[in-house]
Amino acid sequence: MTTVATWGRQLFWLLALPLVLLTLWWVASADSTSIFWPPLSTILEAFPQTWDADRIVNDALPSLARLGIGYALALVAGVAGGILVGLSRTVRALCEPSMEFFRAIPPPVLVPVIALFAGYTGSTSKIVTIALGCLWPILLNTVEGVRGLDEVQLDTARVYRFRSRTRLLQVVLRGASPQIAAGARQALSIGVILMVISELFGANRGLGASIVQFQRAFAVPEMWTGIILLGLIGVALAGLFRLVEHRALAWYRGVRRADRGA
């Protein structure tokens, strides 16, 4: 009984603001005659026709696949590189200035350059763009996380003669995981932005490309449906991320709770 009530309350807090915003949009745009600001009802009507099965399969899914591959690459490279850099003072001293340099370059600027190497069309250049953009927050946060590890823990693991594999996975990776998660969350929103930006250049299909095409063809309600869809994808990805993080970092919440209790 209580759980149902809690769930209900949670659902209320979750939906309250979106519902208020949607109502405001609906009311404010209801009598709009401006072509570029159509009534929300028109946009919602256009939604199912615009994003039919064909468009989902040919535009939305390939975009999401590119995002997934680019993000996964960044995650693997960022965590591996971050552990390497974080564990060794020498490597860190060597790499830190360069890392800050590359991090400061916004990936959209690199899109034409990446195209020169990875091709103007096709998925490679888009995946590289997404991966490069997502890499830095993950890498730098992993370095910070590894550097902030408890020396005593590391020493203890060494004294107990943990195997290096166990030490790496159970002590280093686990200890740094809260920071890694923070970096990964940042990278996810950057990835969604880059998924769209990478398609503005040399694309003929994809979510971002479709939105621009609608704009070029003056199909304004359809353009708005694309923007709404992007937002919904963002919400879904954030939810998915929170779910994974919730499970992976369950131990961390336990530690924090214990700390607070003590």
Place this chain on the structure above:
Amino acid sequence: MHRLFTRVARRRGRTIAALTLALTLSATATACGGDDASAGDGSGDDTTAVTVGVIPILDVAPIYLGVEQGFFADEGLDVTLETAQGGAAIVPGVVSGQFQFGFSNTISLLLATSEGLPLTVVADGVSSTGEEGNDFGAVIVPADSDIKTAADLEGKKVAVNTLNNINTTTTNEAVRKDGGDPSTIEYVELAFPDIIPAIQKGDVDAGQVVEPFLTIGTSSGMRAVTDNFVQTDPDLTVAMYFTSEQFAQEDPEVVEAFTSAMNESLDYAQENPDAVREVLGTYTELDADLQEQVILPRWTSEIDVDSVELLSELAVTDGLYSEQPDIDTLLP
């Protein structure tokens, strides 16, 4: 010491506040730019300030020449030319009142009309030369490509500056006339300057370009396969100058003055190719050699209604819209 610090801090705070205010003001000014831009009519002297949205390509040379020659000043117009990325970006600018006039390709104007955007054409923009092998736009391929004719473009990857504008429509028509099936072509959108490197790299099999990129391509060893504008119609009206219906109704004298100065500019440009080549250097980064080599389009003060009608039919064939818009409301 402490007081000094606070004073500095306070001053800095004030500077930041002033900066923020300035930024907000300029943002607001940009946001309602439409209102101030059209102001100035009838205030004291007889000049009216108008802003025209153009694309920095060869096609708009006449308006630059006309401003230089004083044709617009003679009509009492103080013209500001603002460059935008493409015709599709200029249309919203004109509808929202940011520009009073704009330059856009015929297909984009037809598409906008079919979507219910209230536009009115005020002057011709640029037309095909009508000479095969000597037009200002063509589909180019590498010298050693096995694409020899338009029909060979079937099933190939072709770069265009905007999907679904005049360049795809006319390329499709050229392929169709040559006996090919254009629906098998995979078009990729790339900016004009990126098309030639993409062809060189082998990323795309061919690319549709206009001058000066056509001359840049052919002078670096590429080969024109088909001149898509001539193939579609020797008298093809490729682009036009337009305004919003609202502005045309509110300020008919300004529109009339603009049309008359624009037509004078178009005729002047057609009669003075050397002046055109010279003015190119003022708004493009073209070097002197290329200025001499580029193929000039044809400029005329006459809109070829038949070619606009034809493009509108082709847009239906290509599925850009299902029902032809009313051309009479678009054309003057």
